[in-house]
Amino acid sequence: MYIIRFQYLLVFLFVSHSFLCLSQDESNIVYYGKDYFILEGTEIDESLKENPYDRLPLSYKNVVRKPVWELSKNSSGMSIRFFSNSTSIHAKWTLLNDLSMNHMADTGVKGIDLYFNNNGTWQYLNTARPNGKENVFELMNSMSPKMREYKMFLPLYDGVKSLEVGIDCNSVIKKPKKNTSKSIVFYGTSITQGCCASRPGMAHTNIISRKLNIDCINFGFSGNGRMEEPINELISESNPLFYVIECLPNMKEEEVATKAIPLVNTIRKKHPETPIIFVENFIYETVALNEKKAVEINVKNKALKDQYTKLIDNNVKNVFYISAEKATGIDHEGTVDGVHFTDLGFIRYANFLIDRFEKLDLLPKQSR
Template sequence: MSEQTNKINVGNLDSNMTVENVQDTSLRWLSPLEPPFRIDGFPWIAKEGKYRRLPVAPADDLPEAVHMLANCTAGGQIRFHTNSSKLSIKVKLTGSGDMYHMPATGQCGFDCYLGAPGSEHFWGTAAFDHTKEEYEAQFYDWKMKREINVKLYFPLYQGVQEVWIGIDPDAELDAAPSLARAKPVVLYGTSILQGGCASRPGMAYPAILSRSIPLEFVNLGFSGNGKGEPELARTIAEIADPALFVLDYEANIASVEQMASTLPVFIRILRERHPTVPLLVISKIRFAKERFDEGMLNMHENLKRIQKETVERLKQDGDANIHFYDGSELLGDDFSECTVDGVHPTDLGFLRMARALEPTIRELVNPHLH
């Protein structure tokens, strides 16, 4: 056999690995900011018209990193009903794919799910050149009209300046079915909550939960920077009529003292605006190195203890709607095999997290499902 010196181009060897530059000039292009599209996951979009998870100009000065990360569109969804035989998307991002341990499909791509709320199934992910900040991608071309409910998930770790939906010129377009109630589940936390490092947007654990529990899920995970700041609590408290608050920010906390000082204040601020809304505090998942690093494991156990004791104390003081969940159980005994880097879950890890949390979250939001 002769010596091989050429660089391997997998796309030349496997057609399933190629990116087709599909530009369909026959389509009618529509903005999802206009009716009858429904957009979930951006609480301030009706007022500001921005694909952004926090207000553009919040009343409180937020940490600069949080302000920037709020432009990442994790948790955003576009929903609609159509009979179009074709479906494509045009996207203008704020940057290109640049992460070493997270696929560009998760960082910068859109996921397409089909079906009614509570029974959506994955169809496909936008195929695009990860080095570009703009792309057009085709989700399907069925060659025939077909009635379907569509849900598109926004990118997890990049901003979206513009997005356009392409359908047949003569296709019908209607609003997606309404969710059970117009009450969002609001989750606040870390890079893990934001979706690092899911292979595609639909596999972040709040996204998985949104397909089994038909409510809006607002993903306020801020990578490395959700640290329980009171400014964030006051901003989040502005969200009207939530079904549930979830606080999952332990992984961003550097000390027991920091957790002990931030958590009670954060909860108190939320309670000033929402005194009876269910509130779930989740301690973090196990990290791989905790098997070998006793100091790291002890830190995790102490932070978990502070969270549990805070919840128990507030219960004793009369808050009947606050709850604690031990997150160290979420990934199972083989937790170290469920991450990319020992910290951030793979799709398997996120699926385990969502399935473990679903019964608890479903019970807490049950009054809003009828």
């Protein structure tokens, strides 16, 4: 008798739950945290961080300069990936700072992009627009209840304290397997961090990651990408396909002359063969008429080329130098302020780098 009553109770609860799911709207959404998706764009174990969405381990807090540490709290280059058969997708996230900038859209600074896997190609769907520190946003609705793979790119210039994915209460969310292929590590400046993309997915490291299906690790520190030894040591702990060093915009000629070779030496202690690519300073748009700036950039690029030549002369293998000429096209329309890239600039730069990676034969065949 008790068994029969219990069975009736289960049926009642199931029917009631299904009815509630169909008869409610926002209350129909159930939110799931980090145990239900995989975090990509970082290789540092969560147990070593102050927050899962930080880019440096907690042990570096008193090792790097304060601005580097504060910028490492930005989630630039990180994304989450999951499967779901939900007919709607929501994002709920709490920001660290609620930062705004006068030359970059809030959607890029602190929004979240949603993509889905469309037959092997990551296709953009929508951007969750921020509205304060605490945010909830419906990214998609009215979809067929088909199991799909989704990817969300996280804020470029703000930190994420917490993040949840919302789906229909009668749907499921599944955590995918980790991508075990080697990553590409980028170390650089504000451009590397993603300034001034209109939304997170348009930073060049994220574009490259999608196009090549390779995890890209973003160590871009706005105004503070200076080939510093603590970061050199940290990136040498990775075992990537190759390293891309984009630090010149934040460095002076004398710093380039004293720091480029030590960076290579630090990496070479642990990775004797891993390719290292130096990208020279971009030619800013103001250089067309600003003679002082033109001299400054040319001097820095020459300093880097000189250090590269020394490495080659000393028989250091697998070190490459990429000229930034025409990196964002030839029409001078790829920046927001003469320096930092718009989405157009980032797309062109990503394609430019992929082309150079292919010519240097650095990419696995399945990524081409």
